[in-house]
Amino acid sequence: MSENNSFYTSERIFEGAEKLLEIWFGPTSGSIPDISSEFDNNRPLRNGLRLVERDVWDEMLDIVKCHVLNVVHNDYFDAYLLSESSMFIYPHKIILKTCGTTTLLIAIHRLLEIASEYCQLNKVWRVFYSRKSFVFPEAQLGPHKDWNEEVKFLDQLLDNGAAYTVGKSNGDHCWFLWLNSPQNDILLTELESAHPLDETGSDFQDITIEILMTELSSETLNKFYHNPSEGESGTQGGARIDRKTGLCDIYPEAQLDSYLYEPCGYSANGLLRDNYFNIHVTPERNCSYASFETNIPVGHGTIADVIHKVIAIFKPEKFSVTVFKTREDNDNKKLLVVSVDDINGYSRKDRILYEFEDYDLIFAQFEREKNFA
Incomplete structure (x- = not known):
């Protein structure tokens, strides 16, 4: 997909299947510390992860081995179009999806540092990582060459995780999932008493x-x-x-x-x-x-x-x-x-x-x- 990805060859082979990572610091925007600043050009207030400046995200994406093509905003989140797929920044969560031979998991440590340093988000609520089986696993880098290596990497970095293989393991549409359970329920209960889960007061849905x-x-x-x-x-x-x-x-x-x-x-x-x-x-x-x-x-x-x-x-x-x-x-x-x-x-x-x-x-x-x- 990318114009500059190193996995292009004379036969034009490219790994389209994406790695999808979601890191949540709370269930909703209202469940994180109330720190805010204003966008330039009279854009709406932003808080949480939306406080982080573009150049900080650029540096993190260098670790992933991709870069930003374009960014659009609305009142709720920022949407980054990447050379290898997409990134969505909400106040309370980041969704990062990359294809090709990107090294997505290696950037998690830096992501957590950014959340703590710039947003006072020091506790992860939930993490989800998933992907389809690769067509060209031998071309992947680091822990991404093998699902067991990815699981080992995540287990060493994050607590209380569980890994699953969904579908036929000998098929070309096998799907892998790693997720953990909420880590800071007591803190969230206190925050949610002051910040309802959503504007209607209904239960959290995803x-x-x-x-x-x-x-x-x-x-x-x-x-x-x-x-x-x-x-x-x-x-x-x-x-x-x-x-x-x-x-x-x-x-x-x-x-x-x-x-x-x-x-x-x-x-x-x-x-x-x-x-x-x-x-x-x-x-x-x-x-x-x-x-x-x-x-x-x-x-x-x-x-x-x-x-x-x-x-x-x-x-x-x-x-x-x-x-x-x-x-x-x-x-x-x-x-x-x-x-x-x-x-x-x-x-x-x-x-x-x-x-x-x-x-x-x-x-x-x-x-x-x-x-x-």
Whole structure:
């Protein structure tokens, strides 16, 4: 995807599968210390991790081996479009997603230092790390060459973690997850008494939907190559791709920041109030891959609706879906399972429901039916 990634070769091979890291210092923006400053140009107040200046994040991303292409803001968070995927900065959490041969886990120590030094955030509430199985694991660096090495690295750095392998371990859509339990419940209880969990006073809710697609159709791949005759690449090219593919219609009310790479590849961040989505495409024919991820609540469309919209655009031969959602009642759990039931033109090869301490996870893997055009 990146124009400068060292893993490009003469055969144009690139590892599209992302590493996804979330570090939470509290369940909501209101659950962290009330330290704030003003944006320049009369932008809204910012606090927590949003206090950190751009050059500090740039230095941290050097450790990861990627850099910032563009940044957009709204009242709730900052969205960074990276040379290798995306970063979202909320007052109380950071979400960092990188592809290629980036060294994401190695940056955790620096991330924790930044949170403490600049934001007085000295205790981690939760950490989540996940990724799909790599196509080219031998090209990865450091602990990322092997899942067991990644788990060992995380276990040595963070307390109370648990690692899971979801899906067929001998399949190409196996999904890995490491997470830990909340570490500072007493402190959070005190903070939450002064800061309700959200504006409505309802219980804390969290959802992440991730769709990981491989073997994209030739028709789809051609749309994500830069053609100089059509105009510039970069953000202008990204906006052109949004319209050409219909990606701008998945959440039409969202603010979209997208980028077309040279000679090929595409990334986009979407902002919808306090929620995000991102899209990343590696269109090389021998390693084609696309991902879609969002934490936008189900009220903006059912899980099945989102899956159908995304699959209709990319037309992959294979894809997996993971939905990671805070636990509700049994009726909602049944709806979660049904949401990955039937996808027109695809046969489901796997479906697994995991029950964690506070979350439910549904994983499903699909392949295109042979007789489906």
